[in-house]
Amino acid sequence: MRIAYVVLGAVFGFILSRSGAADYDFIQGMFLFSNLQLYGIMGVAVIVGAPGIWLIKRRGRTLDGQPLSIEVKSRHRGNVAGGVLFGVGWSLAGMCPGPILVNIGEGKVYAIAALAGALVGAGAFGTLYERLQGFFGLPPLKVDGRSFFVSRRISTID
Amino acid sequence: MDRLILHNLPPMHWAVAGIGIAGIVLALLLLASRRLAVSSGFEDICSLVLQAPYFRRPTVVSGRSWRLPLLAGLVIGGFLSAMLGGGWEPTWALGMFDRAIGLGPAGKLAWMFGAGLLIGFGTRLAGGCTAGHGIFGLANLERPSAISTLSFVIAGIVTTQIVYRLLFPLAGL
Numbered sequence: 219m220r221i222a223y224v225v226l227g228a229v230f231g232f233i234l235s236r237s238g239a240a241d242y243d244f245i246q247g248m249f250l251f252s253n254l255q256l257y258g259i260m261g262v263a264v265i266v267g268a269p270g271i272w273l274i275k276r277r278g279r280t281l282d283g284q285p286l287s288i289e290v291k292s293r294h295r296g297n298v299a300g301g302v303l304f305g306v307g308w309s310l311a312g313m314c315p316g317p318i319l320v321n322i323g324e325g326k327v328y329a330i331a332a333l334a335g336a337l338v339g340a341g342a343f344g345t346l347y348e349r350l351q352g353f354f355g356l357p358p359l360k361v362d363g364r365s366f367f368v369s370r371r372i373s374t375i376d
Numbered sequence: 377m378d379r380l381i382l383h384n385l386p387p388m389h390w391a392v393a394g395i396g397i398a399g400i401v402l403a404l405l406l407l408a409s410r411r412l413a414v415s416s417g418f419e420d421i422c423s424l425v426l427q428a429p430y431f432r433r434p435t436v437v438s439g440r441s442w443r444l445p446l447l448a449g450l451v452i453g454g455f456l457s458a459m460l461g462g463g464w465e466p467t468w469a470l471g472m473f474d475r476a477i478g479l480g481p482a483g484k485l486a487w488m489f490g491a492g493l494l495i496g497f498g499t500r501l502a503g504g505c506t507a508g509h510g511i512f513g514l515a516n517l518e519r520p521s522a523i524s525t526l527s528f529v530i531a532g533i534v535t536t537q538i539v540y541r542l543l544f545p546l547a548g549l
Contacts, residue, residue: 220445222407227449228456230400235457237393241380243471244387249536253378255390260510262394263401267515270402280409288411289435291503291513293520300501301509301524305531307494309539310487312473314506315414315499316450318492323454324382325466331485335492336499340418343500344430354501359429 231320240320242312249309296354381471383462401512410442412512414450415499417443476544502528 238244238255247253278286308314311332313321318336321329343350350356379386404410420440423431430436458464468481479487499505502524504513510528513521540546 219408220441223442223445224449224452226400226403227446228453229449230397230446231450231453232457233388233393233396233400233453234450235382235454236380236385236388236461237390238378238380238387239393240454241382241387241471242473243378243381245532246472246536246540247378249533250540255378255387258390259393259397260506262391263397263511264515266395266398267401267511268517270398271405271512271516274402274406281406284409286405286409288405288409288516291509291518291520293523294503296501297503297520297523298527300498300503301527302531303494303498304502304505305498305528306535307491307498308506308528309532309535311491311495312470313491313495315418315495316505316507318495319414319447319450320454320457323451323456324458325455325464326470327466327468327481328470328484328488331488332492332495335489335494336415336418336496337421337492339493339496339498340415340500341422341426341496342493343497344419344422344426345428347428347430350501359433 230316231323234317234320235324240313240317240324245308245312292357294355294357296350296356299354381469382458385461397511398515401515408442411516412507413439413443413504414447414507415496415505416508417447418496419500420444421447472540472546476540476546498528 234240237259238253239259244253244255248256275286275288280286304314311318313329313332315336318329318332322333347356347359351358401412404412416436416439419431419436420443423436423440455464468484470484473479473484495505502509503520504524506528509521509524514525
């Protein structure tokens, strides 16, 4: 089963690599409004993904019949503060998290430094979590940090 | 038309790329009830060596078994893209950064490490990145994802405008 995730990741990585989503100049072009390619990619991915997700949720089960459960992200002040920090980093590096890994695969040496920074940054966040919790209103850790959406439509669909 | 830094290749059509990414999102959800995530994988990697409670959450420990293979796949996808697109070789090429800012290898490593810190800390504070918030979260109509996506896109626009229009202006922009 793990090999299936490697294959899906490789297809995803290939698309990011060849579409410009992992290209420094395309990222800057998006933020300068001189190259709209990436807005098109994200827009199509969301517009095509939305009805697909809706249909799968309506079905309520995975392909092999397991009940569907989607991890829900919590809402707190970190959504804006973290988003802003990430946006600055995305612009400076010309890479968001997926493309950091894609660029390493492509042979772009400097992307290794971006990955090292990202791991130190994520490590620092997790280590400082309890101290950041109050200020940003982050969810408590004891209950797993996240709630789960469990489809309640299974019975009504069947 | 703009070309990729990678072997000066022409880019894939944006609609094809968007449909392909939507296909990945839907496959993960339909096959295994997974939501697309990449930056969560960074904390999975951290959890292999760090012991703080945050890294011992069930969602991290149970998610590692599929997110780490997905992350490995991203590296392989980039490698295959280079191989099939003209050959794989290590490179420092960085497009307009080289023309406008022009730092050498050591400077690029420092610049990228600093940017990486913001990416790693910021995505975990926001609870997701372009994948989990920007694509899956928006497509699933989740409010925190809309707020985060708006925040990182606006911050990216402001930063790039400052870097390339004020600090290191490029001729022709």
